[in-house]
């Protein structure tokens with residue numbers, strides 16, 4: 001066992017040890033270095049964490065390929081024909097076999113991009129003077145981290161003035177039906193597929209399930225989405241979820257609502273998913289997307305005085321403090337809001353707090369989020385369900401995308417912009433954008449929400465004509481109340 005009491009040249013510097021090198025961990029490391037601390041990141045998988053290696057980056061890269069396929073759907077309506085017409089064929093008649101997807105090539109690109117992103121993060125941390133230790137870490141009390149290095153070398157003990165726990169979460173599996181990486185898959189195992197599945201069953205219609213079901217459907221796969229709830233995306237804006245489910249069905253996806261999967265087993269040439277009501281759905285592969293479990297067990301947290309919720313999430317306050325003095329936590333292991341952007345913000349806030357920099361507590365309602373389906377669903381601020389549950393006064397207007405001139409030119413039909421505002425103060429409380437690239441369009445509404453702008457502030461700003469963002473100003477204009 002090697003004990004490391006201090007690293008780096010400055011013996012007076014605060015020693016920070018970060019457990020987990022995902023967005024929560026590596027963003028914190030950069031801030032802590034900038035604030036003069038000695039920083040060590042302990043990571044068992046690779047820098048960038050699950051966000052970069054298995055979750056956000058791979059899924060969004062796969063979706064980029066799927067998106068390309070979806071945009072070809074609109075091409076015919078715009079007068080585009082694929083293939084070279086043969087001699088004597090009618091104008092516009094295609095003789096080419098059409099477009100096909102080489103999943104092995106798509107997945108190779110996905111994995112290469114994830115690895116490159118991880119290497120970039122490692123290089124950045126190295127440049128900034130952050131020490132990285134590849135291995136499995138655990139707390140030994142609140143101020144000491146013990147690391148089992150990946151290469152089998154002796155354990156390393158790191159003494160710390162403060163520890164940040166940012167260990168993320170791992171995929172939940174169906175009870176009694178462990179993933180085998182071949183036919184029964186978690187989202188981390190999809191990128192080993194060399195060919196498109198013949199028939200993919202996606203269990204779970206949360207954000208992960210909806211994104212993958214939409215992507216594989218666009219890539220040409222026969223997809224069945226098993227949804228335990230009344231509708232897909234139960235936690236999202238009801239109009240957006242309803243629209244997306246309609247789009248899914250119109251593209252040939254089978255959506256089984258109110259259908260809870262009880263288990264999955266391999267058959268001679270595929271899988272059979274049994275539903276709680278006795279039905280059986282057969283397919284070639286099943287993707288299990290039923291949520292995630294925080295990676296907080298067995299790493300000495302409770303022994304160090306860190307309180308966990310019954311679900312295993314670390315209890316934190318708005319500046320990322322846990323119940324143990326000197327131990328902070330960020331990201332999916334806290335269950336505050338499982339998004340990479342939130343993990344990174346929690347990590348930065350933790351370091352600002354512990355190192356005595358100016359710090360603003362996290363404001364979850366200001367978080368912008370996006371579901372990368374086609375169309376995308378972007379949200380920020382208060383949702384309609386939250387406003388109703390709190391009995392808040394609000395006014396709302398929705399403008400369908402089909403009324404936007406740019407959308408008409410681009411051949412886009414499915415989508416809308418919706419804003420919520422306070423009826424008297426006219427302050428923008430929240431918004432929903434359902435549209436291709438909604439992730440890019442939500443930003444003006446995010447600015448409005450975080451700076452407490454009014455609908456008139458939004459309406460008075462110029463937008464380009466013609467542009468999709470013109471609908472945001474237009475919907476704000478529709479919420480204007482004339483002065484009495």
Ligand SMILES: Cc1cc2nc3c(=O)[nH]c(=O)nc-3n(C[C@H](O)[C@H](O)[C@H](O)COP(=O)(O)OP(=O)(O)OC[C@H]3O[C@@H](n4cnc5c(N)ncnc54)[C@H](O)[C@@H]3O)c2cc1C
Nearest residue numbers: 020022023024044049050051137167168331332338339340
């Ligand atoms: C399929 C999918 C798609 C997603 N897409 C998006 C998206 O588009 N946008 C978005 O904002 N969010 C997205 N998310 C959510 C996002 O991935 C998470 O919110 C984010 O990864 C959380 O970051 P983190 O730092 O908390 O944890 P992680 O990224 O999970 O990193 C934690 C790291 O800690 C390591 N670790 C765990 N235990 C130990 C230990 N004992 N010792 C050493 N290392 C350890 C893990 O191996 C991991 O590498 C997606 C999630 C999924 C599942």
Ligand SMILES: NC(=O)c1ccc[n+]([C@@H]2O[C@H](COP(=O)([O-])OP(=O)(O)OC[C@H]3O[C@@H](n4cnc5c(N)ncnc54)[C@H](O)[C@@H]3O)[C@@H](O)[C@H]2O)c1
Nearest residue numbers: 204205206207208209228260261290291338339370371372
């Ligand atoms: N684009 C993004 O930013 C993005 C993408 C993916 C995930 N995420 C983050 O990850 C979080 C978790 O999302 P998720 O979809 O992985 O998990 P989730 O917990 O939100 O959804 C899982 C769904 O599976 C259903 N389910 C559970 N057991 C089932 C069963 N046996 N049969 C059928 N359905 C079952 C649940 O009712 C739930 O609707 C999201 O809230 C989001 O913050 C973000």
